[in-house]
Amino acid sequence: MVGMMIDGAGEEADELVTPGEFLGEATQLVAGKGAYVSGRSILASLTGRRTITPPTPGSSDNRSTIEVVGHKAHGAVPQPGSIVIARVTKVMARNASVDIMCVDSKAVKEKFSGIIRQQDVRATEIDKVDMYQSFRPGDIVRALVLSLGDARAYYLSTAKNELGVVSAQSISGGTMVPISWTEMQCPLTGQIEQRKVAKVD
Amino acid sequence: MGKMEDRIDGRNANQLRPLACSRNLLHRAHGSARWSQGNTIVLAAVYGPKAGTKKGENPEKASFEVIWKPKTGQIGKQEREYEMILKRTLQSICLLNVHPNTTTSIIVQVVGDDGSLLPCAINASCAALVDAGIPMKNLAVAISCGLMEEGSIILDLTKSEEEKLKAFAYLVFPNSPLTVIPKVPLSKEQPIEQGIITSVTRGAMPVSGYFDCMNRGVAACAAISEFLRRSLQKQSSDDTSRAA
Structure with missing residues (x-):
């Protein structure tokens, strides 16, 4: 299932998404920038292209990260740790x-x-x-x-x-x-x- | 069912006026959009997120302020109500935990008013928030539904229709759920937000009439949602190709 989803996502990686669109299951993917978790689903929060980044070698979490990129970003906002x-x-x-x-x-x-x-x-x-x-x-x-x-x-x-x-x-x-x-x-x-x-x- | 001749402009009961949406029109604003439904035209501009929240707002969440600019004259009681409705609607569709203790301002300028002004403003504001890159749970799409004397329902009201009708409602729904993953259908368990975001009614409307409006509104909003999505995607692809 995971393999199929990631392969499928790779095929359609250029597809544009808008807020609220279903990107994947939270059990199989990690929500990155431009995505958020709602229940067990990962949904888009920005308009842009979705990309899937494979997990870094040696990391404890072997889930890929899904992000929405290429969108017009709002101005930077300070956050704790910045x-x-x-x-x-x-x-x-x-x-x-x-x-x-x-x-x-x-x-x-x-x-x-x-x-x-x-x-x-x-x-x-x-x-x-x-x-x-x-x-x-x-x-x-x-x-x-x-x-x-x-x-x-x-x-x-x-x-x-x-x-x-x-x-x-x-x-x-x-x-x-x-x-x-x-x-x-x-x-x-x-x-x-x-x-x-x-x-x- | 309303007949073709029931409406002044020749539309049938379910027919919407021509829709148009353009984004990124204002250079100083962080996001902007112009939305038109027939002769009702609204320009929305988004500024922010800016530091700090107003008194009475929760500093642990992002807050919004809506400033309504009428086409002519001073802001009145009606416009104040629209500001409040718009603010609450936008707060319910945005992710408020992403930028706590910030305020995002939405300026709504009425360019033309030929009925369904609040739904048009909601659609414009939603497109402007997307243009500004404000994180959102989902898009919101708004529609006006009117209940005629004989009990039939018409969509996307003009100003003259709003004045004549027995009762009408402005309804706001989340955009229809969609998956971008091929071969993976949306299961019934997936908690994609359904239901209604905002409902504003005028006049005396029976419960059955209201639910008829809801059903008709959902169908109309699916069409508007598809138009909005196509419009956003088209302009996003134009932006990325220009950047490349």
Whole structure:
């Protein structure tokens, strides 16, 4: 049965589907992007072409993944676990406000706000964090979405080596270069400023 | 059964006005669609998902706001009611858990009104949501059914018919179930949503008349559903070929 369904799907892989169309049984396939599970059935939730991806070798689940691809995607929306690129707008004693610009590798179409709390800036000595020595307005930061937060903003974290400030301008207007995990230097004046710097690969 | 001469425009009781649907018309909107049924034309635009939900909405789910723009003049009580019905209808067909704490705005602009305005707006909004890539459980298709004095039922009412009729109903159904898998028929056990999504009635209608409207509406919606599906698929294939 599984073989027949997957073979059949392979033959018709170019067929366009619309929301609500039956794609397969949840016992034999995993619902990917553009599909959802209703009872024991997998149904399409977007308009596009369906594709079946075989399971990765060595995975415990030997079901193939069915997805609906090639559709017009809506703007990216931050979700817990996403890595975002954001611009710092306001720095206060206990938190910093940011505007999210990119989610994973996709630009957002709408404005999403985020908050980096004092305890989420770094993993160690979280009680000694000085927000003004970690971020400044205008800095571009890479952060992890922790949760939906309150009605106003998403809670973000930079408490990993690869998270933090990726680009910052000095007072004199030059783009600063990181010299350590806590410092950035202006190439024009040589002035050193404190930041929570993201480790660049 | 209504005779050919029963209707002003020469249609028989079961005949729908010419349908037309086009998508992706507005560049600033995330999704847009223009739906016409005869001279009733509605343009729908979708913006979002945007951050945050309004006061009173559940932040753990996606929420919708509908803004109705009449052809002329100010928004009135009737339009407010249409906004509410449209909002509830769209919330029932969309997957609300996918983007919690977001709001999607649907702007409905009436271009022409020659009866069956709410069904036309629902069909346009549904096509616009598809164009915006908003995840949906299924498509919704809407139809208007009218009960004549002698008890016969007519479909897809014009404005003049709505004014004359004893009673009429706007009915919204999920799109007819379909499988894309060859050689695998839909079993009776598969929980593909059937039944009715929204029902709006005007005037005094007997129960038997209402059920007749329902049966006739289901048949008409199957035809509209097929048209909508073909329209979406045609435009999706055009988009993908253009992208290639």
